Amino acid sequence: MDKLSENKLRSLKRINWDYTLSPEDLFAVINGKKAKAGHWNREDLLLRMLDRLSWYDLLDFFTIEELAMKLRPKLLARLYNKEKREKYERLGKILRKEPVSFTKWGAEYRKKSRDTLFSNRWYST
Numbered sequence: 001m002d003k004l005s006e007n008k009l010r011s012l013k014r015i016n017w018d019y020t021l022s023p024e025d026l027f028a029v030i031n032g033k034k035a036k037a038g039h040w041n042r043e044d045l046l047l048r049m050l051d052r053l054s055w056y057d058l059l060d061f062f063t064i065e066e067l068a069m070k071l072r073p074k075l076l077a078r079l080y081n082k083e084k085r086e087k088y089e090r091l092g093k094i095l096r097k098e099p100v101s102f103t104k105w106g107a108e109y110r111k112k113s114r115d116t117l118f119s120n121r122w123y124s125t
Contacts, residue, residue, distance in 0.1 A: 007057070008061065012027060015049055015053065019038060025038075029042055046075070047079060049061070050088060069096075070092075071095065
């Protein structure tokens with residue numbers, strides 16, 4: 001995952017549309033070859049990626065094991081969107097094989113759990 005492919009380049013342009021930094025510099029920060037690109041460090045870039053990219057785009061940059069280690073509450077607490085924060089916290093627990101509790105029941109929770117990060121379009125009728 002050390003090569004900057006066309007998909008990765010497109011994704012980096014999507015998260016960096018409002019800055020003049022090169023995608024190559026951002027990619028070097030993500031891979032740990034550079035400490036910073038402009039004002040972005042590795043952790044800040046990861047937060048931006050979590051906020052703006054799909055799960056499948058994230059898998060272009062990181063392995064599932066890497067994401068399991070990165071999706072920790074300390075980092076996710078910095079995500080602005082509460083719903084995304086909750087979804088990634090749950091996903092991190094699932095990937096690390098930690099217990100995930102279902103503390104709420106009822107129509108509101110059923111709707112919330114239905115709209116998760118994972119798509120069910122292949123299984124729906």
